[in-house]
Amino acid sequence: MPDEEQQTSLQAFFRPNISPDDIEQVHRLRRAQPLLTAFTALFYGGSDAVLVRLLVLQELASDAAAPALTRADINTRLGYLEPESLETVLYRLRSHQLLSWDAPQGVYRITPLARNVLAAIDSLMALAQDEDEGDIGFLLSQVAGSQAVGGVTVEQLQHLLGRLVDLTEEFRDAIASGSEFRLRKAQEKWNTACDWVEKGSEVLHAITNDPNADTATHRAAQAIGRAQSALLNMQGMFSRALNQIERQRVHLGQSGLSTTDIKTWLMQHEDLAGLARDAIALPVTPMFITPSEMIDVAEAELFADKNTAPVAELPAGEDASVMESKTSVTPVELDAWLNRLSSFAASIDASTRVHDTLLPANFAVASYRASLLPLLGDESEAALQGGTAAMARLPLAFEPQDGMIKLKDPHVAAISNASLTPLTETPPDTKHD
Secondary structure, three states, X not given: OHHHHHHHHHHOOOOOOOOHHHOHHHHHHHHOHHHHHHXXXXXXXXXXXXXXXXXHHHHHHOOOOOOEEOHHHHHHHOOOOOHHHHXXXXXXXXXXXXXXXXXXXXXXXXXXXXXXXXXXXHHHHHHOOOHHHHHHHHHHHHHHHHHHOOOXXXXXXXXXXXXXXXXXXXXXXXXXXXXXXXXXXXXXXXXXXXXXXHHHHHHHHHHHOOOOOOHHHHHHHHHHHHHHHHHHOOHHHHHHHHHHHHHHOOEOOOOOOEHHHHHHHHHOOOOOHHHHOOOOOOOOOOOOOOHHXXXXXXXXXHHHHHHHOOOOOOOOXXXXXXXXXXXXXXXXXXXXXXXXXHHHHHHOOOOEEOHHHHOOOOHHHHHHHHHHHHHOOOHHHHOOOOHHHHHHOOOEEEXXXXXXXXXXXXXXXXXXXXXXXXXXXXXXXXXXX
């Protein structure tokens, strides 16, 4: 009664009033039990044993021209292994249907299940050579491969969506940290992620335009598209954070060196203590002081300064000089652009081209307006005060696209293809659906 024992063992993990058969995911995992058993056979036990099993299975499957192997062939290929260890591995692979034994012909054969398992492991290992590239690259390759054969699932799209959300949060944390080194490292990872996003855009476009895909698949693909847009729009956040750090950088006299240069140089040395070798003639003698002595000295210094300080009188009052303020042109143009976008958001109910809102205007004004469009929907900017923060809170979505649009305008000959879409708030009774 192995099935009854398995059922009893599985039931022990659940509450008494809940049956595992009532959970859909349990049923889905049970259908994949042969595949899960194959992975268990390979990866159960210590890391060294797992490595030897994979080594044996990959070696036996490496020669596609020899689908059948005799025991003599196996001993020749794996002569560097102990015979007893090799026999143990072969028995484990054979007992879990990763290796089949053809008794009439006296040969071993690699099963289709074993080749599928090896293909999945090899693709993951190939894309995981670089941690920053392998995580999203493997997920995207799974989606692209499944879409090519018409079998993409909602679970695969959800995994890709989850990784995109994780990357967005990771980049936001790096920007909020204020660390230049962490910020530049995150920007390099962001550039790699954007390359993968561009490669996956065609796949997502094919999924959204597939008439045979169900509603859940379309919804997941659209959510991935929004996550990709949020990831691509972080370029402005990186630029502002790096510019802020650049303004606050401290330079050492007239040497041209900054604190960043010194920290970078120090990080290249593994033995920082060795830099002081032969640089100090006499050893440093540490001096210790107790908290009580520190309080006594501080109190004496405080009263000494208080008693000797001269009595200073407040200066006589003077009339403040009146100066004529000159209003900057930029805030005026920003207010005008903000009023125009506000009225535009209240009047439209569908997407429209960006150039319809930017023009008519001369090239300088149109360029200034276009440079502010990425702020729409920027959460970090919306949390601040001022005109740009009010613009970030407008119910509009800026959606840039590839390509250029030629215009018949006296000042602007062509403009990037983009659109503005009004955002509609979800009714309160449907937010939790």
